[in-house]
Amino acid sequence: MTDQLTTTEPLSFDGTLLHPGDPGWDDARRAWQLRADQHPAAIVRAGSVRDVITTVRRAAELGLRVAPQATGHNAGPLGPLDGTALLRTGDLRDVTIDPQRRIARVGAGALWGDVTVAAAEHGLAALAGSSRDVGVVGYTLGGGVSWLGRAHGPAAGQVTAAEIVTADGELLRVDDEHHPDLFWAIRGGGGSFGVVTALEFRLFPITEVQAGALFWPIERAAEVLHAWREWADEVPDTVTSVGRLLRFPPLPEIPEPVRGRSLVAIELASLEGPVATELLLRRLRALGPEMDTVHSQSPVDLADLHMDPPTPVPGIGDGTGLAAFPVESLDALLATVGPGSTLPPLLSVEIRQLGGALARPVGAVSGLDAAVVVFAVTIAPDDGAAAAATTTLDALASALAPWAAESTYLNFVERAGTRTFPAATLRRLRSVKTTYDPADRIRANHPVAPFGPAGS
Ligand SMILES: Cc1cc2nc3c(=O)[nH]c(=O)nc-3n(C[C@H](O)[C@H](O)[C@H](O)COP(=O)(O)OP(=O)(O)OC[C@H]3O[C@@H](n4cnc5c(N)ncnc54)[C@H](O)[C@@H]3O)c2cc1C
Structure with missing residues (x-):
């Protein structure tokens, strides 16, 4: 070497x-x-x-x-x-939109912001991540949960073809008919199977969504999140929402209305029209939010809804999928990271609602048949802050363990060791890896190992 x-x-x-x-x-x-x-x-x-x-x-x-x-x-x-x-791959940012076929073709380094803006010029929308600077390929290889996810499923389900350099340096074009095993694996199995140099995927004729967030003081977390839990269970699949605890630091780059504040929020995107969305929101608005930003907007603007950091950050976070989301699981979450908690505070603890089209099987996508996925994160500028945050992340994972799903959705796992695939899916992924990369040349953040000589 x-x-x-x-x-x-x-x-x-x-x-x-x-x-x-x-x-x-x-x-x-x-x-x-x-x-x-x-x-x-x-x-x-x-x-x-x-x-x-x-x-x-x-x-x-x-x-x-x-x-x-x-x-x-x-x-x-x-x-x-x-x-x-x-x-x-960040310089390979080509994006081409075919408006007739409603297909986008992107290079390995394209960001979601590149695609949503180009697609919107043709009245089209993509199943984009919550942040404009997340990579399209990495996100889609993991599954891809967008604000339109409960209506249209994971982004990986819209992929029609991929070009991929395998471990022996061959460039393959894969789709349902060519190398279907590899095509299955890269839709949800992550980046272990080769270097994807292009992805092609379907877009949707969507020009308007109703979206925004409702905010209350964090002291009302139990009342608001329990009401949201019941509400989210009943809304149609055209609505995707997140319940969230937020503790904003008093930093100048944080917008003034929320700077230094601790809040409970409900974020949502709805493909119902404005009138139907107003009706759906009545129950939540009856709780008297102190801020309400829900309005009609272009799908491009969904990149602002989740308030993700616009620049690189020293973050520490992790996810846990919950097979079920009963009252007791929410109580356990609130007891650990809610307003009365004495643990080191986290910047954000979100509960992403799954269900709807997200639950339908797509390739190797795992963890999206859970009821919700909880993702907790904070900024940790030094090792002391990281250790403190780890204490809270571990406590939250333990508190939620009774409801934990068999595997957690790949893209929301940020620490090594969390189980990301059910046993049968992992076996099939390892078989594909063994075929295309027996020497384990390609190294992924969530690795799938080839079988060893004895099949181990
Ligand atoms: C602020 C923020 C917001 C997010 N929002 C969402 C969201 O709304 N929904 C969601 O589902 N996820 C979301 N995520 C998670 C995100 O999808 C994952 O972090 C994803 O892995 C990011 O892909 P990337 O290419 O940007 O990152 P990278 O770290 O560059 O890539 C992650 C992994 O993907 C693989 N990979 C990347 N490019 C290639 C390639 N060309 N060929 C083969 N393998 C490749 C590699 O294994 C790599 O280690 C978010 C993450 C953050 C930090």
Whole structure:
């Protein structure tokens, strides 16, 4: 093994090849998740699909692994990346919309903001993530829960084809008819199976949604979240909502109305028209929210609804899927992280409503047949803050354990070790991995290992 990707002969890249200490090294190894401290053997900032192929082939010759990464939103579980070439795809941001077929084709580094804006120019919408700078490929390989999810299912369910460089450096086009096993695995199984260089997926003729958030002081968390739990159980699949505890720090970059405040919020997006949505909201509005931002908007603006950080942050968080979401599970959550809790506080604890079309089987997508997924996160600028946050995250996971689903939705798992696939799905994924990457060359944040020689 060597740490020089160029030892045997000079390579030419359309992008850039970097080794430790080169100018730009620290910038290239930095993930969106600033707590990830990545120290790969080399970094390729791919400028073309040819660069992806060259990287995979040369890494194989040198005994290095390859970790594709677009933004580094979920870099936490990847680890320090020793013996690995980090393949940054962020410059491959091509987006093409075919308005007649309602299909988007995107490169490996496209962000959701690139797609939603381009699609909206044709009156179309995508099953985008809550944040404009999440990578389309990483999000979709994990499943993809959007604000339109209960109506239209996970984003992976709309993928019609993918182009993928496998561990032996071959570029394949996969769809229902070509390499269907690989096509199944990449829709929900994550990034273990090759480097995806293009994705094609269906868009929807949606130009308007009713969306926004209702806020109350956090002291009313029990009353509001219990009412939301019952309400969410009854609304049609055209409505996707989140119940949330928020403790905003007193920082200047936080908008003035919520800066330094602790609140309970209900965020929602509805594909019902304005009148029907008003009717649906009556029960929640009867609780007298102190702020109410629900209004008619373009699907592009859904990227602001969840108030995700617009720039990289040192975050620490994790998710837990709940097979059922009875009153007692919500009480357990509130007792652990609600207003009376004495544990170190978290910036956000959200309960994402699943159900509807999200529960329908799609490829290897796992964890979305749960009732809800709870995701808790906070900012941890130093190790002390991270340790404090870990105490609370662990306490929350223990409190929710009686209702935990068999596996937790991949994209909301940010710590290594959480179970992300049911046993049968994992077996099938490992079989696909063994076929396409028996030497475990491609390194993913949520890895699927090939079977060993004895089938272990
Ligand atoms: C602020 C924020 C908001 C989010 N909102 C949502 C949301 O609304 N819904 C939701 O479902 N999830 C959401 N997520 C989770 C998000 O989907 C995952 O973090 C996802 O992995 C991000 O993909 P990425 O490419 O941006 O990140 P990266 O860290 O770059 O990639 C994650 C993993 O994807 C794989 N991967 C990426 N690119 C490729 C490629 N070209 N080929 C093969 N494998 C690849 C790799 O295994 C990589 O380690 C959010 C996360 C954050 C931090």
